[in-house]
Amino acid sequence: MVNAALDLAATDGQTVSRPAPETSPLAVRGLTVSYGEKPAIFSVDATFPANAMAAIIGPNGAGKSTLLKAALGVIPRLSGEVAVFGKPVESARDRIAYVPQRASVDWDFPTTVIDVVMMGLYRRVGLLGRLTQSLHAQAQECLDRVGMADFTHRQIGQLSGGQQQRVFLARALAQDADLYLLDEPFAGVDAATERAIIDVLKSLKAAGKALISVHHDLATVTDYFDHVFLINVRKIAEGPVQTTFTGENLNAAYGGRLAATHIDQLQLAAGA
Amino acid sequence: MGSEFVQLSLTPLLIGIFASVACALPGNFLILRRQALIGDAISHVVLPGIVVAFLVTGVVAAIPMLIGAAGAAVVAVILIEAIKRLGRIEPGAAMGVTFTTLFAAGVLLLEQSDTSTVHLDVEHALMGNLESLIWFKAQGWHSLLDPVALAALPHELGRIAVVCAAMIVLTVIFWRWLKISTFDEGFAEALGLPTSAIGLGLVIAAAVAAVAAFDAVGSIIVIAMFICPPAAARLMTNQLKAQVLWSVVFAVLSAVLGYVFAGYGPLWFGGENAVSAAGMIAAVSGLILALACLFAPHRTRIGVAKEEATA
Amino acid sequence: MTSFVDALLLNAGYNAALVGIGAALLGFAAGASGTFLFLRKRALVSDAIAHATLPGVGLAFIVMVMLGGDGRNLLGLLAGSAITAWIGLLIVEWMARRTRLSEDAAIGAVLSVFFGAGIVLLTVIQTMSAGRQAGLESFLLGSTAGMLFQDAVIIAIGGTLAVLATWALRRPMTLVAFDPEYAAASGYDVRLIDLAMMGLVMAVTVIGLKVVGLILIVAMLIIPPVTARFWTERSNNLIWYAGILGAVSGYIGAAISAAAPAVPTGPIIVLVAAALFLFALLFAPARGVAAAVIRHRRFQKRVHRRQGLLALARSEPILDDLTLKVLRAEGLIRPDGVATDAGRAAAAKIARDEHRWDTAREMHQDAGLTGRYDGLTPIEQVFTPDEIAEFDRRIGGPKPVEGPG
Numbered sequence: 001m002v003n004a005a006l007d008l009a010a011t012d013g014q015t016v017s018r019p020a021p022e023t024s025p026l027a028v029r030g031l032t033v034s035y036g037e038k039p040a041i042f043s044v045d046a047t048f049p050a051n052a053m054a055a056i057i058g059p060n061g062a063g064k065s066t067l068l069k070a071a072l073g074v075i076p077r078l079s080g081e082v083a084v085f086g087k088p089v090e091s092a093r094d095r096i097a098y099v100p101q102r103a104s105v106d107w108d109f110p111t112t113v114i115d116v117v118m119m120g121l122y123r124r125v126g127l128l129g130r131l132t133q134s135l136h137a138q139a140q141e142c143l144d145r146v147g148m149a150d151f152t153h154r155q156i157g158q159l160s161g162g163q164q165q166r167v168f169l170a171r172a173l174a175q176d177a178d179l180y181l182l183d184e185p186f187a188g189v190d191a192a193t194e195r196a197i198i199d200v201l202k203s204l205k206a207a208g209k210a211l212i213s214v215h216h217d218l219a220t221v222t223d224y225f226d227h228v229f230l231i232n233v234r235k236i237a238e239g240p241v242q243t244t245f246t247g248e249n250l251n252a253a254y255g256g257r258l259a260a261t262h263i264d265q266l267q268l269a270a271g272a
Numbered sequence: 273m274g275s276e277f278v279q280l281s282l283t284p285l286l287i288g289i290f291a292s293v294a295c296a297l298p299g300n301f302l303i304l305r306r307q308a309l310i311g312d313a314i315s316h317v318v319l320p321g322i323v324v325a326f327l328v329t330g331v332v333a334a335i336p337m338l339i340g341a342a343g344a345a346v347v348a349v350i351l352i353e354a355i356k357r358l359g360r361i362e363p364g365a366a367m368g369v370t371f372t373t374l375f376a377a378g379v380l381l382l383e384q385s386d387t388s389t390v391h392l393d394v395e396h397a398l399m400g401n402l403e404s405l406i407w408f409k410a411q412g413w414h415s416l417l418d419p420v421a422l423a424a425l426p427h428e429l430g431r432i433a434v435v436c437a438a439m440i441v442l443t444v445i446f447w448r449w450l451k452i453s454t455f456d457e458g459f460a461e462a463l464g465l466p467t468s469a470i471g472l473g474l475v476i477a478a479a480v481a482a483v484a485a486f487d488a489v490g491s492i493i494v495i496a497m498f499i500c501p502p503a504a505a506r507l508m509t510n511q512l513k514a515q516v517l518w519s520v521v522f523a524v525l526s527a528v529l530g531y532v533f534a535g536y537g538p539l540w541f542g543g544e545n546a547v548s549a550a551g552m553i554a555a556v557s558g559l560i561l562a563l564a565c566l567f568a569p570h571r572t573r574i575g576v577a578k579e580e581a582t583a
Numbered sequence: 584m585t586s587f588v589d590a591l592l593l594n595a596g597y598n599a600a601l602v603g604i605g606a607a608l609l610g611f612a613a614g615a616s617g618t619f620l621f622l623r624k625r626a627l628v629s630d631a632i633a634h635a636t637l638p639g640v641g642l643a644f645i646v647m648v649m650l651g652g653d654g655r656n657l658l659g660l661l662a663g664s665a666i667t668a669w670i671g672l673l674i675v676e677w678m679a680r681r682t683r684l685s686e687d688a689a690i691g692a693v694l695s696v697f698f699g700a701g702i703v704l705l706t707v708i709q710t711m712s713a714g715r716q717a718g719l720e721s722f723l724l725g726s727t728a729g730m731l732f733q734d735a736v737i738i739a740i741g742g743t744l745a746v747l748a749t750w751a752l753r754r755p756m757t758l759v760a761f762d763p764e765y766a767a768a769s770g771y772d773v774r775l776i777d778l779a780m781m782g783l784v785m786a787v788t789v790i791g792l793k794v795v796g797l798i799l800i801v802a803m804l805i806i807p808p809v810t811a812r813f814w815t816e817r818s819n820n821l822i823w824y825a826g827i828l829g830a831v832s833g834y835i836g837a838a839i840s841a842a843a844p845a846v847p848t849g850p851i852i853v854l855v856a857a858a859l860f861l862f863a864l865l866f867a868p869a870r871g872v873a874a875a876v877i878r879h880r881r882f883q884k885r886v887h888r889r890q891g892l893l894a895l896a897r898s899e900p901i902l903d904d905l906t907l908k909v910l911r912a913e914g915l916i917r918p919d920g921v922a923t924d925a926g927r928a929a930a931a932k933i934a935r936d937e938h939r940w941d942t943a944r945e946m947h948q949d950a951g952l953t954g955r956y957d958g959l960t961p962i963e964q965v966f967t968p969d970e971i972a973e974f975d976r977r978i979g980g981p982k983p984v985e986g987p988g
Binding site for chain 3: 029030032034037039042043078079080081108233234252255
């Protein structure tokens with residue numbers, strides 16, 4: 001596992017010799033984050049592929065969300081470099097859409113569904129730019145895409161968990177980004193929502209976007225994703241699902257926490 | 273309702289209204305951020321801020337006092353954060369340590385320094401003195417057009433009017449930033465918004481509102497203005513914009529009713545002297561909140577789903 | 584200065600001695616009962632309670648005067664303050680439970696509105712003929728100057744009772760503060776104990792009104808427990824430490840105040856407590872600022888050293904400035920970034936540690952061990968020497984790290 005071929009050209013002008021900066025929508029190198037004295041993730045290198053759906057997988061407390069948040073600069077990093085489409089995160093904000101964990105916000109906040117979706121447009125319209133009719137229509141269309149058109153003026157606290165997640169996804173759609181980062185989009189949602197979300201994500205991929213999602217349901221990995229990144233504080237493995245989503249790597253990531261029978265039931269990569 | 277009203281009541285009433293609105297606006301966001309008690313902490317540290325400003329400059333002037341109070345608020349916020357993080361202490365306790373200490377220091381400084389020549393004492397700082405801010409030179413409504421009389425308006429009026437206007441402008445300009453960073457800080461951060469600066473800016477704005485209002489209504493009652501109108505407004509609606517507008521309505525209502533009750537209430541009960549207007553404004557705002565808690569349409573978390581389910 | 588020493592030694596008169604003892608007892612009870620509040624994460628509820636005493640003081644004065652008595656009777660005033668404080672507390676609980684407002688908003692609303700109502704009552708009293716010299720303002724910031732002998736006795740007795748009550752209730756309150764569900768499962772009535780806790784806090788507040796004042800009594804309930812938290816991790820110690828810190832603050836503060844009667848007592852006591860807190864914040868061994876800064880620096884250095892050496896071991900370029908600085912400072916790389924002999928040796932050692940971990944994780948696939956695979960835990964801390972020897976046997980001999988090509 002000490003062999004990650006780094007094509008993180010990006011962050012550093014002087015050492016660039018290899019691939020074009022555009023190749024990876026998100027590349028991190030030596031990323032370390034710690035809460036207090038205990039590293040949450042340690043010296044993680046990762047290179048996510050363009051135009052693919054990638055899953056970040058690992059046991060609870062393995063640093064999956066931390067990796068995402070630190071890459072975005074939502075939480076401070078102790079060391080390491082991050083490149084988004086070959087540029088520092090700060091100059092690539094317009095190209096990133098982020099779907100936080102549902103539990104991370106106050107759902108009692110006095111606002112409506114359409115308001116939340118419009119938040120995805122704030123960066124584009126700035127502080128005082130007018131939210132024109134066409135922008136309203138855009139937001140409405142995003143709600144349509146996630147099947148929430150009938151809930152436009154509903155107070156967000158009145159939504160079910162699955163509906164809340166769809167609204168978050170609609171907000172990300174409104175950002176019209178090239179890279180979508182999703183933190184456990186399927187956690188605690190109903191089956192219909194899961195299908196609706198995955199349909200939207202697949203359509204995004206078909207439109208040439210890159211998607212990276214923190215994911216915890218091992219049973220659906222092979223159905224949903226083409227690239228996996230296994231982490232448990234440190235990187236365990238990364239690569240295409242076909243070659244990387246193996247029993248061996250899962251054992252390495254989860255330790256003894258996965259029962260053997262459970263692993264047997266997964267549609268693992270050939271040769272596992 | 274003639275010349276006597278203009279001379280004695282017009283300016284205190286306006287000051288009360290401006291102070292209430294100036295505090296209620298940032299109060300809305302403090303409440304939604306679960307930082308209502310930052311308002312409590314700020315209004316306590318206004319006193320040491322003003323005292324230090326006075327000791328440094330030697331005069332009671334508006335600008336140094338505003339700077340001193342805002343500086344004290346920033347110091348308090350930094351201290352609270354430091355105590356929270358370093359000691360892993362819960363925010364309430366960290367706030368309690370910080371503002372009581374700073375307040376105690378302010379009282380002691382005030383008692384030790386020679387402030388006998390200026391209008392600065394602890395009781396005044398706590399309770400304010402709205403009634404004294406009268407317009408001596410006014411002889412009636414026509415004085416509003418008389419430059420000589422206008423020049424004699426209490427300074428406090430101009431100050432609080434400017435601050436109130438500033439609060440309105442700031443709320444409008446930073447509306448989207450405030451809204452998004454209050455609702456979903458992680459998302460705001462991912463958008464690249466300066467969320468820490470927004471949070472600190474909100475606290476500083478609240479401190480400025482507090483110090484401007486402080487003169488008129490005193491430091492403790494400022495807390496009522498930060499909390500009660502926005503809290504009552506939150507129970508009236510599920511829309512942020514509507515909440516802020518309701519809070520302004522409640523703030524104005526508290527100020528007007530409070531002032532009237534304080535001035536005329538005792539007369540109705542056969543008393544002769546008015547009671548503290550600032551205290552009465554706080555009491556009225558509490559009454560409005562109590563009514564909202566009992567009857568407002570969106571007072572509980574559950575049970576509101578019904579009405580819109582059919583929409 | 585001598586008067587301060589006199590007061591410290593209880594030589595400054597009968598009243599001052601009683602007040603000093605009373606303040607110390609009060610400080611102890613406040614610190615100890617405040618600890619439970621602090622552990623329940625409800626420290627600022629005490630702020631609402633304290634401010635809610637003011638209308639009670641005013642009402643009690645008015646009622647006593649109307650009944651033809653002396654409005655300044657301390658016992659009567661304290662009883663009045665207890666009643667409104669209790670009402671305030673119930674309103675905070677009701678608002679937080681029954682409306683969508685959070686507890687902090689409820690606390691802020693109650694404390695400011697009750698205080699406002701109290702101010703209104705004070706202005707009413709000022710207009711009463713009996714109210715001219717009521718001196719109720721001393722309840723705001725505390726004053727022990729000109730205190731009657733019987734007032735001092737009330738404070739001393741009240742302080743003693745509060746300490747005894749804290750002692751009697753310490754076990755159930757600790758239990759509830761730490762794990763209310765477990766307490767409920769073990770048959771304790773959590774609501775009752777919570778009420779008792781609040782009752783105790785209220786009693787301390789009421790007793791402290793005259794000495795510390797209602798605005799700052801909350802400091803006596805909050806600062807000592809927070810200070811104690813810096814010195815100990817154990818709950819039982821926490822109660823005692825907080826009690827002792829509170830007692831020291833109360834005693835010294837009262838002594839200073841006896842020597843300087845012009846100054847209100849409350850701020851002095853609070854500042855003594857705050858000084859003790861500041862010392863703890865800066866210098867406490869585990870949680871103090873100094874210790875934290877040193878620890879963070881060390882930790883960051885460790886991370887960068889390790890990452891740098893791993894990069895050397897993999898012959899990757901190092902880009903991070905701090906990493907370069909750390910390695911240079913230890914002579915592990917030359918100024919131009921090329922590894923020295925020492926650097927290569929260290930890198931080889933790190934690489935070996937990594938190999939051992941890889942092997943260890945293949946052999947011991949259990950969660951407890953992989954969880955410690957965080958990049959910084961030396962393998963020697965987790966495995967026994969013979970286990971490590973087994974890993975080495977599997978890996979083969981150590982491999983040297985080549986210099987950069």
